Structures are given as C-alpha cells and as structure tokens.
Amino acid sequence: MISVMSVASLQRSLFPRLLTMLRFSLTTPLACIALPLAVLAVDDKPLGKPDSAGGLQPYERKAEPGIAPASQEGTQVLKQLGLPAGMKADLWAAEPELANPVALSVDEKGRVFVAETHRLGSSVLDIRNYMFMLEDDLACRTVADRIAMCKKHFGEKFADLEKEEDFIRLMEDRDHDGKADFTSLYARGFNHAEDGIPAGVLARQGTVWATIIPNLWKFDGTNDKGEAVTKKSLSYGYGVRFGYTGHDMHGLILGPDGRLYFSIGDRAANVELPDGRRIENVDSGAVFRCEQDGSKLEIIHWGLRNPQELAFDDHGNLFTGDNDFDYGDTERLVYVVEGGDSGWRVGYQHPPMGKERVPWKSEQIWMSFKSSQEKYNGVPNPKVNEDLGVRPAAYLPPVSNIGDGPSGLLFDTGTGISPQFRNHFLLCHSKGSYAKSEIRAFTLKEDGASFTLGETKPFLQFIHSPDLDLAPDGSVYVLDWAETMSKTAKGRIFRVYDPAVLADPLTLETKKYLEEGMKSRDVAELTKLLAHADRRVRMEAEFELAARGKEGRAALEKAAAKKDVVADARLARLARLHAIWGLGIQGRKDTSACESLPALLKDADSEVRAQVAKVLGDVKYGEATGALAIRLQDDAPRVQYFAAQALGKLKAKQAVTGIIELIKQNNNKDAYLRHACVMALYGMATKSSDLLPPKQLQPDSAFDEVIMDFLDESMRSNEPGVPLAVTLVGRRLHGGSHRLPVEAVYCKAKDPNVRAQVRAEAARVITEDFAIYNGLVSEQGGAGMYFPLNPVSNARTLYAWFLIDAFSEDRERAADRDEKYAQNMADVAAAMDDEHYTLENKLDALTYLGDWATPQTRNRFTGLTFTKKWQPCGGKYAIDAIEEYWEKLMSPKQDIQVRVAAVAAVRKLKADGFAPKMAAIVKDKAQPVELRLAALEALGDWRNVAALNEAITAAQESGEASLKRATLKLLPKVDAERAVAVLEATLDGKDAAAQREALVVLGTLPAHGKADALIAAQVDRLIAGQVAPGAMLEVMETAKRREDGAVKAKLQQYLQSLPQTRTAAAFPQLLQGGDVAAGKKVFFEHTAAQCLRCHKIGGKGSEVGPTLDGISKKHPREYLLEAVLFPNNNIAPGFEMTMVVLKDGKSYGGMVRKETDTELQLSAPVPNAPVDTVKKADIQTRAPGISAMPEMMQQVLTQREIRDLVAYLASLK
Known part of the structure; x- marks a missing residue:
C-alpha cells in the first residue's frame, strides 16, 4: 500500500519517511555532527564516534523534551494501514500530545497510560556505540557497577546523563468524541543515570505499575492535575549493564493467579530480597513475578535475550516473543514456564570464538524443530543441521520461530477485537519502518506438555508499533513509534475496531462490568460472572471472590466442583479454572483454602486436573502428595x-x-x-x-x-x-x-x-561451572574424559581440560594436574589419522596450550566474564608438552593449519628456547610459506637476536614476497639504520603491499631525521600523484602520526587539494589496498554496519536491498565505494525510492519496481508488497530517486574497514 497525501505535507512528511524506510536498528547519531569530508581522509575512526580512549557522545541533551509540532503524518499513516476485513481505524492521539511512546495500558475507564522516552540512545546508552567499554559492561553484575563504569569512562560528562527526563503520560478522551483531549504527566522524574527507559506500564483500579530500570514502580491515585498521588519502588536492581538499546524491563501483566508478571532483556538483574537473599540473574533476560504489593518476588524463566510483552491465554499459559541476535537465527515464541531456561547468555552477543561457533548458533539453541518462521510468516528459516542431538537438553526449545522484532503482545479476551480473531494472539513486529513492520495474529495448539503453532495471518500491516492493548469497549489501541528505531519526537495512538463488535450487546455488557467493578456485587452474581464470555470480567470476579474470605471461598469451591451448570461447555470449564485459581490466591495465605482441591485430581476434565495440580504445588499443599504422585501416570x-x-x-x-x-x-x-x-x-x-x-x-x-x-x-x-x-x-x-x-x-x-x-x-x-572444573579432578583423579563423543562434546571437553584448576589459589596442588592436562592437549593436537578428533579440535587444543600462561577474562564458549580470579600456573608444562610432540606436530602429514597453530602456540608462550627450530623452519624452502612466515613472526617476539637476524637474512633471500614484507617490521629490532635503508628501498619499489607495510613501520619508528625525510618525500609523491593507489591511506596515516612540522604541513596541503565532492574522487585512498578477508568479516559480522540486514551474498542475508553476488562484474571500484559512502549517487535498478505528486494533489511514494514510457510502478520495499501503478501523464512533479540505504557507513566504519569492504565487494566476480 503506497502512501497518499496532500502537496502541502509532502516536504515534511513523505520524503523523510522514504529516507528512513529501511533504517537499521541503530542508535548512532546520524545528524548530530556535521564534519567536512576531508576529516574522513585523515581520521581512522568513524565520524560521530568518541576516540578509542572513551567519552560520552555529543548529543544535545536538554531538560525539556523536544516534541515535534502537529502535522498530517498521523493521518497519512492512518490511510496506509492494512486493516482486516470489516475493521476500521481512527487516529486517537498524535504529536505534540505524545512522543516516542514505548508501551501503553488502557484501564477499566478507558484512560490510556503511555510509557514515553526522551532519553533513548542519548542518556540510556547502547553498548554498540561505546565498544571501548564493552568488557567493563559485560563484567557488570550490579546497577552500582554500571554507574561506576560510567563515572570511570565519562568523568565530568557523567552529569550529562541526568539532564533528560522520561515519564509516564496519562491521556483521556473526556468528551467521548473518539480523540484524546486531555493529557498530563502522570509520573516523572526518571532522569537518573541508573534509569532506563519506561518500557512497561499496567493500569488497574487506580493503581499503575511501571517497569523502569532499575526499579519496579507502583503509583496510586490521581490528583486534579492528572498526576500520581503516591510513588513507591517495589524492587530495585534491574539493568546491571547497558547492553543493547531496548533490552529493558517490559511486559507488565496481571496473571489469573492475581500476581504481577514482567520481563527484562539481557540488561539482566541482581535484586536483593527482604530476607537478604538475592535473585542474581546477571547474564540473560528473564520473566519475574511478585504479589501486587511487590512481595514474594520470584524469577520464573530465564535464558532469554530480549523478551518484551507477555500474554496469558484462557488456560493460564504464559507466552512471550524473544528477539534474535542478528546472525543466522530468528526470533522465537517462548512458552514461559517455572524454572525454564531458553539458553541465551549475554556473552553470546560478543563471542570470543566468533559468531559461527557461538553455541547459540552452532548448537542450535535458538531453533524450534516443531514450527518454523516460514510457517509463521512465509519467510524460510536459515538452513541448519537438524540433528537433534546437537541441541543442549538443558535449554527448552521455543514453541516456534517467528518474524523479526516481536514486541507488543495480547491474547483475545473473548469479546472485542473481531470474531475473526477469536482465540488469537496479536503480536507486534517492530522492524524499524512502516514498510517492514506489522501486527500478526496466530493461534496455538496443545502438543504434549507444550504447544505448536496453529493458524497465522496479518492483523494490521504497515504500522511500526511497539505495543497494543485492548480497551473495555472492545477496540484495540495501537501505538505508532513512527519511522526508525531511534527517537523521532513523534508518536501516535490508533484505535482499531470492528463497528459491529462495538455495538454488540455482549461487548457493551463487558464494558459496563469493567467500568463499574466488582466490589458492590454479591457473591451469587460474582459466581455467575466466573463464566462470562470475557476473560477480564472472569478474572475480576475471581479476584473479588478471593478477597471475600470464607464466603468467597465457599462460592469458589462450589464453582470449582461444577455445582452450577453453564450451558456453554467451554465457559463452564473456564469458570471452574477461575474458581481453582481463586482458591489458589487464598491458599497462598492459608493453605486450608485448598483442602477441597485434591479430590478434583480425579476429575474427568484433564485441564481441571492440570490446574488443580499446579495450584496445589503453588500453595505447597502437602496433604495432596499421594494424589499428585498418582497423576504422574495420567493420560494427559x-x-x-x-x-x-x-x-x-x-x-x-x-x-x-x-x-x-x-x-x-x-x-x-x-x-x-x-x-x-x-x-x-x-x-x-x-x-x-x-x-x-x-x-x-x-x-x-x-x-x-x-x-x-x-x-x-x-x-x-x-x-x-x-x-x-x-x-x-x-x-x-x-x-x-x-x-x-x-x-x-x-x-x-x-x-x-x-x-x-x-x-x-x-x-x-x-565448561560453565567453577565447582565442576575442580570436582571433575577430585572425584576421578585424572584426565578421564573419553573420546570419541561428538564435535560438541570434544570441543567442550578440551576447554574443560584448559579450565581445570585455573581458579584454584593452591598452585602447588594443581601443578601435577596442569602437567597432565597439557600432555593430554598436546596428544590431541598431534594425533594423525584419528577419526576421534576433528581439525577444529586440534586447533582448539593448540589455542589452549598457547594460552596456558595467559590470564583469561571471559569464558570462551559462553562469552561471560569470569567472576573468579584466573590463576595460571605458568607456561612450563605447555611448553614441555609441545616440545615432546613437536616432531608429530610438524609432520608433513599434518594439516598446515595445525602446524601453523603449533608455531603460534609457542610464540604466545614466549618459548624462545624454540628459536633454533623457528630459524630452521624459515630457512627450509621445502616448508609451506605460511609456516615459514609464522615462524619468522614468532622470532620477532623473542629476544634471540642472533636467530632473528639469521631468519631475516634467509627471508630476504627467499624470493617469497610475503616473507620479505614480514622482515620490514622486524629489522628495526636488530639494526635500526639498516631498517631505514631497507624501508627506503622498498618505498622505491613496485610492490604495493610491501610499500604499505614499509609506511606503517616508518610511522612507528621514534623521531628519526631520515625517517621523517622519507615520510615527507612520500607525501610529496602523494601530492604529485606518484604513490601507488594501494598505499595512499598508509602515507596519510603515517604522516598524521609524525610530530615533524614539515610533514604535517605537506599533509595539510594534500588534503586541501582533494575535491570536496560526494564522489569517489574525494577518497582515492579507499579504492585500492584493502584486505578481502577483513572486508568479508566487516560485511558479515560488523556490529554496527549490519550489511546482512539488507543485502545477500552466497545465499546469506536479506533481499531488502540488492543481492551482491557478482557485483564487481557490473561495476568498478569507484561505484562500489560511492555505494558505501553515498548510496544515493547510484541506485540499483528496482531499489530506487521516489515520490510523485499527481495533478489532483495526491502523492505516492515507494520503491520503483518498474518503469515504462507511460507508467510507474511503486511499492513498499518488502517482499510481496502491493504495487501501485501511476500513469506518468497524471504526474505533476517527481522527486529525485533516493536509496533505501542510509548514508551512515562513514559514521560506523573506519577508513581501513571501508577500504577492506570495497576490496571484498570487488572480489565478488
């Protein structure tokens, strides 16, 4: 569906939205810093980023929030909504009445409470923009740790984090005309450095709960100004780290058991309980619950990445949508259960072994083998090895893999919405733009003790909504964040409804019951309402009966036992379930309230038996033990x-x-x-x-x-x-x-x-439990881990050998074991023709041997920060073990990767006793070049000058270009004057790679007249256009590092000579000389660039942007560089974003799918989007085409990364 709007609103509405339609989930400031193009030519850091030493990014932080003025954008978005058949939508509220809305809750009177943020990205930070403090962030275990980290890195700028303010907004439609006409700041003051964004809100009967890191808040009452009367923190300690934006506290919902449930992402939690114990879940997201007053806080389910909203179905089952980690996995629908662990750990986001080997992906922890994303929304799941034995049994699989960006979630209550969505969940998919985002509906089916996906279909399309809620009148209130994932200073609330449903007597009855409440109703009426068609009414009746003491208990017991007949079998069952839950509420205070329940464990209805068992366990009703044990053999x-x-x-x-x-x-x-x-x-x-x-x-x-x-x-x-x-x-x-x-x-x-x-x-x-590292040895007294197992077990076993006693302070006690495990590791590495060990196993073993004496800070598999001090025993045993197996390790029958890894291990161990062996390898022309190179570089780290000099001479005389280049950085260690002479000769040569290396080495030399003269001469050659294109960046970087005034003046002269244009001609240093392998890593793994989000290579990635296979056959490097820096310069056919204004005043915008002499076809930039055809004769004006790719790569990539990326793209033949 293409946007249609008036000419007057064209400039301020449609064009900006087209620019941002495909923006990534980044919080990097794209417009806050304007720097000249020449800056990119000399600074090897992203524009808009702080120096590597750290610093707070330069946002303009103000006490008063900036909110966009009123516009027609909300009306335009309303027109583009893809609505279900028979349903309508109204614009209920828009900026400047609200802005940046994250979550909402509609109370029983129809009042709307909105969690609103103005601190996102600027005062509530995203670690992707502060990677210099990543290790500190991962190590944080309390909120106090996070604050201390900020003070350490930001210094006096720390105070800037407390300028902006977030709040909870109250909105009402007091004149009942279908639009909000009253707004107030219900709760404010959320401007402390430790505060996260308001991301969850729940309103009920005059009480409002809000989840705002680091607190779970409770507000009561509303004064004449629409402000909360009282404010209380129910618990504190959420959000121990910054992590990723949006991984906050969410999902407030009242369960059928009368308790409060909420979620948090992997910003994680460390909460002290009243009795001094702690809920310390600092490495993953989780779901919590507590009583409505905050007491009896419990953690229900953990191992989640970023669960947002929560929803209960009619049988009390709890679900949430969890987000992916953006590398070959997909989002998940999670069945939330007591004690459940879904397997995510925050260290997986920044894996020490790389994302291909992170267990989340390699061990398929994210995968549901029952229901795929393709079944959910038609998009195929990434291809994986469907060997169920690979997946850890400790982690519960998701119900289904689902689409991107799950956030707001609700389950049909039985009245309202529309009959076509009865018994459906509605799930918001917030993907950064209207074109990609939607709200989907789906059902679930029982499958054993869990569930599987049923029907799926769209509910609302072309809406970028983070949350939604069902109002008492049966309409759905839907938030609109506006375009991008960053703050927009805009926000809307749409009211979506089925006119027939709103007029239905049952809907009107539901509204009346909810507005009036239950306190004035007698027990008989309350008991009857347990069988009401709407779950909200049933719950309120249940809660009121539970609060009525013995009288309520008697009514609940009668209802649970099915003493009153209800014609509708489904509602009759639901009435019994609510009665059982109501008895459970009473039973948490007095277990005798549940004395009638054990008899129902024999009931004919399996769901009644299930819920009775659940409640009896919940209240710890000991007298039911025998009856419960019998149910272990139940048919259900x-x-x-x-x-x-x-x-x-x-x-x-x-x-x-x-x-x-x-x-x-x-x-x-x-x-x-x-x-x-x-x-x-x-x-x-x-x-x-x-x-x-x-x-x-x-x-x-x-x-x-x-x-x-x-x-x-x-x-x-x-x-x-x-x-x-x-x-x-x-x-x-x-x-x-x-x-x-x-x-x-x-x-x-x-x-x-x-x-x-x-x-x-x-x-x-x-590999994950300190007690077991040592227990493994103390129980068995030996190495004892048997091969063969499987690749997963082998890899973990090797790491366990490495970890054993690494944290023991008793080094004498551990000495023999360290020797034994070093021997075991070397035995694995040196094995030949052994089906038990993979190449990966052998390389891992050598990696661990090399690290034997090196303190480790994070777990190699989980990526989590070690909480105990690493106590290495030194490298002697590792060196001895490698020495013993050296001949086997160097055998020509060994894979070359093993031989190179063995050299790398002794190099890291600083085992300079191996110097003669390294020199012999360098001199042996029969050895592979990569092995000789590794040996030469190892010698460069050691103190054996004689062996190094001998190897350098051999390398220079070898005829191998790579070996000769490697000597350039080693020569200064043996003879500085000779080094300068060789560097000069190299610069006069024609080997661009050698020139680049020579320039880098020159830049590292201490102040030296000859070196400065050489660098000045190279800048002169740069000005004269005589430097090889592949070495231009190195000349510029080397000159920038020198303190010599003449060098700096010449560099400035060159920079001023560059054209100040948005073309490749302004950046000649980025066209040649890049590293293809490094560029590939940028494309597939760079945290901020996220190229895979829109592009595909070799079948990996997305088709939102052009597929890049074979791109270099079609375009030269200049085109590729401009495509990275200035994507609007040249737009690939079929990916041009444009806008047209027709003669009748209407306008259309979207991606140009096809163009002929007479027609123009436009559509949203997503697969299978509807196409609008416009006759060219009807067009009055047409804006220049723009790219769906934002111009932001120079803000997130360094010069070298850009050059490497261009080299990789140029390699795609």
Whole structure:
C-alpha cells in the first residue's frame, strides 16, 4: 500500500519517511555532527564516534523534551494501514500530545497510560556505540557497577546523563468524541543515570505499575492535575549493564493467579530480597513475578535475550516473543514456564570464538524443530543441521520461530477485537519502518506438555508499533513509534475496531462490568460472572471472590466442583479454572483454602486436573502428595507436567520412583515433560522450593545421598532418559552435588547414543561451572574424559581440560594436574589419522596450550566474564608438552593449519628456547610459506637476536614476497639504520603491499631525521600523484602520526587539494589496498554496519536491498565505494525510492519496481508488497530517486574497514 497525501505535507512528511524506510536498528547519531569530508581522509575512526580512549557522545541533551509540532503524518499513516476485513481505524492521539511512546495500558475507564522516552540512545546508552567499554559492561553484575563504569569512562560528562527526563503520560478522551483531549504527566522524574527507559506500564483500579530500570514502580491515585498521588519502588536492581538499546524491563501483566508478571532483556538483574537473599540473574533476560504489593518476588524463566510483552491465554499459559541476535537465527515464541531456561547468555552477543561457533548458533539453541518462521510468516528459516542431538537438553526449545522484532503482545479476551480473531494472539513486529513492520495474529495448539503453532495471518500491516492493548469497549489501541528505531519526537495512538463488535450487546455488557467493578456485587452474581464470555470480567470476579474470605471461598469451591451448570461447555470449564485459581490466591495465605482441591485430581476434565495440580504445588499443599504422585501416570501430558512440578515444590521424596518412571516413559520425547521431572528432582534435592536462579538454592544433603544411591546404576544402564535427566538435575545444583555431571562424564551406558548424549551434556556443564572444573579432578583423579563423543562434546571437553584448576589459589596442588592436562592437549593436537578428533579440535587444543600462561577474562564458549580470579600456573608444562610432540606436530602429514597453530602456540608462550627450530623452519624452502612466515613472526617476539637476524637474512633471500614484507617490521629490532635503508628501498619499489607495510613501520619508528625525510618525500609523491593507489591511506596515516612540522604541513596541503565532492574522487585512498578477508568479516559480522540486514551474498542475508553476488562484474571500484559512502549517487535498478505528486494533489511514494514510457510502478520495499501503478501523464512533479540505504557507513566504519569492504565487494566476480 503506497502512501497518499496532500502537496502541502509532502516536504515534511513523505520524503523523510522514504529516507528512513529501511533504517537499521541503530542508535548512532546520524545528524548530530556535521564534519567536512576531508576529516574522513585523515581520521581512522568513524565520524560521530568518541576516540578509542572513551567519552560520552555529543548529543544535545536538554531538560525539556523536544516534541515535534502537529502535522498530517498521523493521518497519512492512518490511510496506509492494512486493516482486516470489516475493521476500521481512527487516529486517537498524535504529536505534540505524545512522543516516542514505548508501551501503553488502557484501564477499566478507558484512560490510556503511555510509557514515553526522551532519553533513548542519548542518556540510556547502547553498548554498540561505546565498544571501548564493552568488557567493563559485560563484567557488570550490579546497577552500582554500571554507574561506576560510567563515572570511570565519562568523568565530568557523567552529569550529562541526568539532564533528560522520561515519564509516564496519562491521556483521556473526556468528551467521548473518539480523540484524546486531555493529557498530563502522570509520573516523572526518571532522569537518573541508573534509569532506563519506561518500557512497561499496567493500569488497574487506580493503581499503575511501571517497569523502569532499575526499579519496579507502583503509583496510586490521581490528583486534579492528572498526576500520581503516591510513588513507591517495589524492587530495585534491574539493568546491571547497558547492553543493547531496548533490552529493558517490559511486559507488565496481571496473571489469573492475581500476581504481577514482567520481563527484562539481557540488561539482566541482581535484586536483593527482604530476607537478604538475592535473585542474581546477571547474564540473560528473564520473566519475574511478585504479589501486587511487590512481595514474594520470584524469577520464573530465564535464558532469554530480549523478551518484551507477555500474554496469558484462557488456560493460564504464559507466552512471550524473544528477539534474535542478528546472525543466522530468528526470533522465537517462548512458552514461559517455572524454572525454564531458553539458553541465551549475554556473552553470546560478543563471542570470543566468533559468531559461527557461538553455541547459540552452532548448537542450535535458538531453533524450534516443531514450527518454523516460514510457517509463521512465509519467510524460510536459515538452513541448519537438524540433528537433534546437537541441541543442549538443558535449554527448552521455543514453541516456534517467528518474524523479526516481536514486541507488543495480547491474547483475545473473548469479546472485542473481531470474531475473526477469536482465540488469537496479536503480536507486534517492530522492524524499524512502516514498510517492514506489522501486527500478526496466530493461534496455538496443545502438543504434549507444550504447544505448536496453529493458524497465522496479518492483523494490521504497515504500522511500526511497539505495543497494543485492548480497551473495555472492545477496540484495540495501537501505538505508532513512527519511522526508525531511534527517537523521532513523534508518536501516535490508533484505535482499531470492528463497528459491529462495538455495538454488540455482549461487548457493551463487558464494558459496563469493567467500568463499574466488582466490589458492590454479591457473591451469587460474582459466581455467575466466573463464566462470562470475557476473560477480564472472569478474572475480576475471581479476584473479588478471593478477597471475600470464607464466603468467597465457599462460592469458589462450589464453582470449582461444577455445582452450577453453564450451558456453554467451554465457559463452564473456564469458570471452574477461575474458581481453582481463586482458591489458589487464598491458599497462598492459608493453605486450608485448598483442602477441597485434591479430590478434583480425579476429575474427568484433564485441564481441571492440570490446574488443580499446579495450584496445589503453588500453595505447597502437602496433604495432596499421594494424589499428585498418582497423576504422574495420567493420560494427559499437561497433568503429568504440573503434577511433577508440584511434587518438586512439596519436596515429596517418596515420589522419586514415580518421577524416574515418568522419565523412562517419556524417553526424552517431550522436552517440557522432561523439564518438569528435572524440576521435581531438583526441588526434592534442595532445602527451599523458592523460585531462584540455578545454584542459588542450598542442596539438601540427605536427599543428595538418595540421588547418589541410584546415580551409578542409572549412569551405567540403558534406562531411557534417566542418565540425561539426572545430569540436568546436577547442572542446577552446586556444592556436593556437582558430582552429578562429573559422574555423567564417565557415563558407561551400553547404548552408545545414550552414552554420547549424556557425556555431551556433561561436557557443556563442566565448561560453565567453577565447582565442576575442580570436582571433575577430585572425584576421578585424572584426565578421564573419553573420546570419541561428538564435535560438541570434544570441543567442550578440551576447554574443560584448559579450565581445570585455573581458579584454584593452591598452585602447588594443581601443578601435577596442569602437567597432565597439557600432555593430554598436546596428544590431541598431534594425533594423525584419528577419526576421534576433528581439525577444529586440534586447533582448539593448540589455542589452549598457547594460552596456558595467559590470564583469561571471559569464558570462551559462553562469552561471560569470569567472576573468579584466573590463576595460571605458568607456561612450563605447555611448553614441555609441545616440545615432546613437536616432531608429530610438524609432520608433513599434518594439516598446515595445525602446524601453523603449533608455531603460534609457542610464540604466545614466549618459548624462545624454540628459536633454533623457528630459524630452521624459515630457512627450509621445502616448508609451506605460511609456516615459514609464522615462524619468522614468532622470532620477532623473542629476544634471540642472533636467530632473528639469521631468519631475516634467509627471508630476504627467499624470493617469497610475503616473507620479505614480514622482515620490514622486524629489522628495526636488530639494526635500526639498516631498517631505514631497507624501508627506503622498498618505498622505491613496485610492490604495493610491501610499500604499505614499509609506511606503517616508518610511522612507528621514534623521531628519526631520515625517517621523517622519507615520510615527507612520500607525501610529496602523494601530492604529485606518484604513490601507488594501494598505499595512499598508509602515507596519510603515517604522516598524521609524525610530530615533524614539515610533514604535517605537506599533509595539510594534500588534503586541501582533494575535491570536496560526494564522489569517489574525494577518497582515492579507499579504492585500492584493502584486505578481502577483513572486508568479508566487516560485511558479515560488523556490529554496527549490519550489511546482512539488507543485502545477500552466497545465499546469506536479506533481499531488502540488492543481492551482491557478482557485483564487481557490473561495476568498478569507484561505484562500489560511492555505494558505501553515498548510496544515493547510484541506485540499483528496482531499489530506487521516489515520490510523485499527481495533478489532483495526491502523492505516492515507494520503491520503483518498474518503469515504462507511460507508467510507474511503486511499492513498499518488502517482499510481496502491493504495487501501485501511476500513469506518468497524471504526474505533476517527481522527486529525485533516493536509496533505501542510509548514508551512515562513514559514521560506523573506519577508513581501513571501508577500504577492506570495497576490496571484498570487488572480489565478488
């Protein structure tokens, strides 16, 4: 659908939106800094970025928020909305009444509360724009750590973070004309450095809750000015790091159990509880819950990246959409369950091993094998290895992979919206532009103890909405953020509705009940309302009955037992469920309120049995233990699931046999049922059944012995599922129970598949748990990890060898073990013709040997910061082990990568005793060049000047260009005067690569008359156009580094000679000399550039922009450079964004899909978008075409990165 608008609004509305239609999810300031083009020619850093030393970016931060004036943009967006059949939409509010809206909540009176931000990106930071403090950010474990980090890096500029203010806005339509006519700042003062953006709000009966890092806030009452009367922090400690923008606190919702639920992204949390304990979940996002007054805070589900809004279905199941990490995965729909771990860790975003090997991707943690993104929205999932054995069993799979940018979420309440969306979820997909964003509807189907995707279809298209909510009158209020993911100073609220539904008597009845409330109604009426068609009415009746004490309890017991007949079978069941939940609310204060429930575990309705089991476990009703144990053999998986969870909460050790039997029957087929059994055993093995993160509950030593009694037998047996489940229990425990995964390492089950799977899971555990590193050795007294397993297990096992005792302060105790594991590592690296070890295994082993004496700060697999001090023992044992296996490692039969890695290992170990061996390799012309080069570079790091000099001479006489170039940076270490002479000769030569290296070396030499003269001469040659194109950047960088006045003057002369144009001619230093491999890394992995978001190469990436395969066959380097720096200079056919104004005053904008002599076809820049055809004879004016790609690469890439990217693009033949 193409935008249509008046001529008057053309300049201020459509054209800017076309410019930003495909902006990426970046918060880099694109317009706040205007620098001359010449700056790019000399500064090897992105424009608009602080120096590498750090600093706060130069935003203009003001106390008063900047809000855009009124315009017709909201009306225009309204016209372009893709609405469902029979539904309409109105513009309810727009700027300047609100701006930058993140979330909203509509209360029972139809008042709208909006979470509004003016600090996003400027005072609430995104680590992608502050990569110089990434390691500090990842290491933060408390809010105080984050503030200390800011003070450290920003100094006196720290105060600038407290200038801007966010707030909660109240909006009302007091004259009932369908538009907001009253607005106030309901709650404000969110301008502290520790504050995140307001990202969640929930209003109910005069109380408003808001999630604003680092607090969960509660406001009560409203005065005459529309302001909150009281303000209270219910809990504190959310947002221990900056991480990525938007990974905040969200999702406030009231559950059918009367408790408050909310989410947080991987900015994570470390919250102190009233009793002094902490909920310390500092490495992932999570879902929390608490009572409405903030008490009894619990963490429900963790291992999430950025869950936003939450939604319950009619059976009390909780769901959220979680966002991807932008590298070959997709978003996920998550079933939120108690104790659930979805596997994300914040360190995965910045993986030490690179994104191809990050476990999130390589071990398919993100993947749902039941429902794909293609089923959800027609976009194929990335291709993966569908070997289920690769995926860690400890992490629950998502219900389905879904489309990009999941945010706002709601579930149909039974009235309102439209009949075509009955029993559907509505999920906002916020993708940075109207063209790409939408709201989709979908259903779910029960599948064992979990769910699978049902029907999917669009609800609202061409809307960039972060949130939506259902109003009492049945209409859906939808936020509009406007274009881009950055602040726009704009915002709208649309009201979407079905006129027939709004006039329906049942909808009007629902509105009346919600507005009037339940306090004045008698028990009989409240009981009747438990079967109302709308879930909101049912919940309010349930809550009121639960608050009525014994009278309410009697009514709830009667309703739960189905004593009153309701004609509609579905509503009859729902009435019973609400009655059960209501008894659960009472039971949390007095367990006797649930004494009637155990009898219902025999009910004919499986959902009734399931919810009764859930509530009995929730309130810890011990008298139900026997009845719950019987339900472990129920025909319905959901009943088995909740019964197992309940028995764990009740610490029913007598039910261990039943749990084990259920594990055998399930045989790992249902991951959620297995999870319930693991949670049962975990609950039985700990002293408390509170929901806290793993390892924060103390083990019950008595039960630990019970576990150990059958552990050995279960590990050696072929009993289906048992060894794996026991291993997963051990993963959650600490203290003495670390023996569980240790025993799993030595699993000797006869079935090789069982054995391999258990060992693989154990191998994962031992690389992530400090207690287990040491426990592995103390229990077994040796290396003991058996090959073969599988690539995942092998990689983890090698890393475990590296980590063992790395954190032990008893170095004498660890010495022998360090020697043993170094020997094991070298044995793996040197193995030949061994099917047990992959090339990757061998290279990893050599990497670890090289790092033997180097303190590590982050876990290689999880990317998480170590919380204990690394205590390396020195490199002696690693050096000795490599020496022992040297002959095998250097064998011509070894892969060349192994041989080079062995040299790299001794180089990093500073093992200069290997100097004669390195010199011999350099001199041996039979050796591969890359090996000789590695040996030469190793010598350059050591102090053996004689061996180095010998190797340099051999390299210079070798005839190999790469070896000769490598000597240039080494010569100054042995003979400075000779080095300058060789550098001069090199600069007079014709090898551009050697010239580049010579210039770099010259720039590093201390003040030296001859060196400065050489550099000045090179600048003269640059001015005269005599420097090889591939060395121009190095001349400019080298000259910039020198202090010599004559050199600086000449450089300035050259810069002034460059044309000040938006063409490649202004940047000749970026056309040649780039590194293809480095450029490929920029394209596929650069955090800020995100080329893959729009372009595709070799089948990887997106088709929003042109596919770049073979691009160099079509265009020269000048075109490629301009395409990066100035994409509007040359727009690829089919990707031109333009706008036209017709003679009748209407206007259209979009991507030019096709153009003939008589017609122009335009559409939104997304696959399968509708096309509008405009007759050229009807066009009055046509704006110049613009590119969908923003001109921002010079702000996020350095000169070298741009040059490398051009080299990579030029290699695509």
